[in-house]
Amino acid sequence: MLRLLIISDFTEAFPTKLLKGIINYSRQKEQWTICRMPPEFKKSLGIPGVVEWAKNWCADAVIGQFEQSDDVELFAKNGIVAIAQDYKKRFTNIPNITGDYYGTGKMAAKFFIERGFKNFGFFGFNNVCWSDERLEGFRQEITRAGLGENFFVYNLQELDNLWFYQRQKVSEWLRNIPKPIGIMASDDNQGNNLTAACQVVGIKVPEEIAIIGVDNDELLCDLSSTPLSSIQVDIEDGGYRVAELIEKMVRYPGSQSYDVVLKPLKIVSRISTASYATGDVQIQKAIQFIHHNYMKKISVDDVLKEVPLSRRLLERRFKTVTNKSIYTYISDMRIKRFAEMLIETDDQIVNIALILGETDTKSIARRFKQIYGCSPSQWREKHKKQ
Secondary structure, eight states: OOEEEEESOTTSHHHHHHHHHHHHHHHHHOOOEEEEEOHHHHHHHHHHHHHHHHHHHTOSEEEEOOOTTSOTHHHHHTTOEEEEEOSSSOOSSSOEEEEOHHHHHHHHHHHHHHTTOOOEEEEEESSOHHHHHHHHHHHHHHHHTTOTTSEEEEEEEOGGGTTOOOHHHHHHHHHHSOSSEEEEESSHHHHHHHHHHHHHHTOOTTTTEEEEEESOOHHHHHHSSSOOEEEEEOHHHHHHHHHHHHHHHHHSTTOOOOOEEEOEEEEEOOGGGOOOSOOOHHHHHHHHHHHHHTTSOOOHHHHHTTSSSOHHHHHHHHHHHHSSOHHHHHHHHHHHHHHHHHHHOOOOHHHHHHHTTOOOHHHHHHHHHHHHSSOHHHHHHHHHOO
């Protein structure tokens, strides 16, 4: 039975999702024994103390938030496989659990560009690989679109103070950047801090500042003063692949190791990005009404009740901003959520349709195929295997 020690901050969703993937792998083989250790324990003991503790516990492998000053080779010298969870920098002498951070930044940039934004910001850390590379991917995509001159960065936060932000400096930055603006936060913690800072200084989210985070920590995203949109990363699948690597390195000492790279999957939209870069207040109001209520069976008439415009004028101005009719915009949001629920739940397809207020399953299946090119059941089968 393999024994694994994980040194990570389990107040965050990332290590929990990673652990789920590890458990899924181990159950297909044999149930591993897993111990969670808080990073503070490593700080107090030092690496030699952790190695001694791991030896006494008979650990086969350790995953940890290690720093460059940590002598991680001590683990190998004591017969323990060590893998680093990206914290500040990647290691060259042990495998890393890392990510396609450039790709994540590019995904966020494309999201904002498609919504007509001309001003862009990034809020994160400096000299931290996952923040730096997300920033560069974000910047590269915006520059490629010819919009690089309107780019504003705040990366003065200290990683060791993850839950803290410098209110006065951040507030000044927020007041001075042009609006409307789309801002990528380096992760959901920073996205949460940013929504809180906007609330303090009276800046409207998403009307003036649209914000997107990373990792889709659902609890943290919903705790934000404005529910936070976030990029979902394949963390759980990454945990499964990490477990494969650990077993290989434990069973076959000296075998070739490699980094496990996590990929961005999709953007989970919440209220913090329920806007387009437009000064049309009535259309912003209409868009936000739709985002708040699309899970109900709303219609164009319901939207009309929220804005003092004629149907013809509303439709024309709405399409100018979004490039879609109101009906199509609502339908596309519902179909997108339908696709997500097919993967997230094991409910019968007809029940998922009913949750969305769709009583005609043939109609939603037809619309689904027009967008995704396959039936709902084929979509579910394809993505459940991934």
